[in-house]
Amino acid sequence: xxxxxxxxxxxxxxxxxxxxxxxxxxxxxxxxxxxxxxxxxxxxxxxxxxxxxxxxxxxxxxxxxxxx
Numbered sequence: 001x002x003x004x005x006x007x008x009x010x011x012x013x014x015x016x017x018x019x020x021x022x023x024x025x026x027x028x029x030x031x032x033x034x035x036x037x038x039x040x041x042x043x044x045x046x047x048x049x050x051x052x053x054x055x056x057x058x059x060x061x062x063x064x065x066x067x068x
Contacts, residue, residue: 001019001020001021001043001044001050002019002020002021002022002023002025002041002042002043002044003016003017003018003019003020003041003042003044003050003053004016004017004020004025004038004039004040004041004042004068005017005038005039005040005041005042006029006031006036006037006038006039007036007037007039008034008035008036009034009035009036009037010034010035011034013034013036013062014039014062014063015031015036015062015063015064015066016053016054016057016062016063016064016065016066017065017066017067017068018065018066018067018068019044019050019065023041025038025041025068026038026068029068031063031066
């Protein structure tokens, strides 16, 4: 499974996408009227790897599990 990190074009904000089985993430998205560009994709080889990413997002107040 894969998860993508998007960074805002106009602010330091970031967000993590929902999990997907394929690397079919769009290069740009709009969320809450802001544009975000795909920065990085992560291969979550286990549930604990995915949980580490989500815990990082929670700790840093980053939106996560965003449906794209």
